[in-house]
Amino acid sequence: MAYDFDFDLTKVSRSFFQKLAGFLDDKGIHRKMGNLAEEASNKFKLEEITGVPFSDTAQVVSDLADIHVRNLSQREEFKNTEDRALFLPHCSRKHMDDKCQANFNKKTSSYECVKCSSDCLVNKATEIAEKKGYDVYVLPGGSCIPKIVKSRNYDAIVGVACPNEVKMGEDYLDKSGIPHQAVPLLKNGCSETKFNLETFKKLIDTSEDTENEKVEDSFPNTLKKSVN
Numbered sequence: 001m002a003y004d005f006d007f008d009l010t011k012v013s014r015s016f017f018q019k020l021a022g023f024l025d026d027k028g029i030h031r032k033m034g035n036l037a038e039e040a041s042n043k044f045k046l047e048e049i050t051g052v053p054f055s056d057t058a059q060v061v062s063d064l065a066d067i068h069v070r071n072l073s074q075r076e077e078f079k080n081t082e083d084r085a086l087f088l089p090h091c092s093r094k095h096m097d098d099k100c101q102a103n104f105n106k107k108t109s110s111y112e113c114v115k116c117s118s119d120c121l122v123n124k125a126t127e128i129a130e131k132k133g134y135d136v137y138v139l140p141g142g143s144c145i146p147k148i149v150k151s152r153n154y155d156a157i158v159g160v161a162c163p164n165e166v167k168m169g170e171d172y173l174d175k176s177g178i179p180h181q182a183v184p185l186l187k188n189g190c191s192e193t194k195f196n197l198e199t200f201k202k203l204i205d206t207s208e209d210t211e212n213e214k215v216e217d218s219f220p221n222t223l224k225k226s227v228n
């Protein structure tokens, strides 16, 4: 289910996410997420910056923090997997109409990007992921996840979607015992949505993980406590 409000965190400076990471770490990630998110939204003046009401920004921050924590907790298990699939959101395609040449696969109820536009975010992410050996599916919605997962025994899944869609997908994967990682959209709205490609690259590639760097980069550019 989509949020009933739009947000665009691409307007928020990159340092916000870095400061937020430090803030969450300082407060202790175990504290009740809702209260923490409200405090963080307030501290970083997100309502002022994004024009989105405080209660909504607090919701997004809470969901982002939840994704971050889940990425961290799943990373080691995820690293030990080989056969992986990537789920990209159809809303990040360059074209949402029939200018998008993607093929619809009835069996999986998902699209297969045919790379018709070099500046399409879905195309860019698909190319990067395919080089790393991922099977890529462009999803029209989260309801086709069980269908794809049941059609192939993937070892692990990476998903890109708005934070509340990510959470629903992860709940399903948790129940199915499939390790996962997620990249949240920074701009929602169900069309022309955006995610950070650098964050995405780091998250799908486990070969570069080090003991000290793990997946602090899994969050919007990112929730690392210290950057430089």
Ligand code: SF4
Pocket: 093, 094, 095, 099, 100, 101, 102, 112, 113, 114, 115, 116, 117, 118, 120, 121, 122, 123
């Ligand atoms: S590059 Fe792929 S996803 Fe993007 S518009 Fe073309 S076919 Fe659709």
Ligand code: SF4
Pocket: 001, 002, 003, 089, 090, 091, 092, 141, 161, 162, 165, 185, 188, 189, 190, 191, 193
């Ligand atoms: S923003 Fe994209 S991922 Fe989120 S509900 Fe809309 S279409 Fe789905």
